[in-house]
Amino acid sequence: MSVSETDLLAFLASQLKRKDIGPEAAMGKTPGWDSMAQVDLILALEQHFNVQVPPDMFGQLTNVPALLEFLA
Numbered sequence: 854m855s856v857s858e859t860d861l862l863a864f865l866a867s868q869l870k871r872k873d874i875g876p877e878a879a880m881g882k883t884p885g886w887d888s889m890a891q892v893d894l895i896l897a898l899e900q901h902f903n904v905q906v907p908p909d910m911f912g913q914l915t916n917v918p919a920l921l922e923f924l925a
Contacts, residue, residue: 856902856924861917868897879916891915 858876866874869885880886886894895906895914902924906914914920 856921858917858921861920861924864898864901865894865917865920868894876917881915 862874862876862878865878866872869883869890871883871885874883878886880888880891891911895911898904898914898920899906904924906923910923914923
């Protein structure tokens, strides 16, 4: 499955309830995207994009480029 950056950014904006999500967004740098939000984000990502994220990858998918690469 290939997901566009635009689709991913819209998803992140919706999940994090922010309008200013850009390609530089990352956990710890983007307000509202902390470790607790990361768990919710990954679970929502699995459901929204119909993918399965291995638990050992939760800590690696912490920025837009990593998420795009995973969803490519």
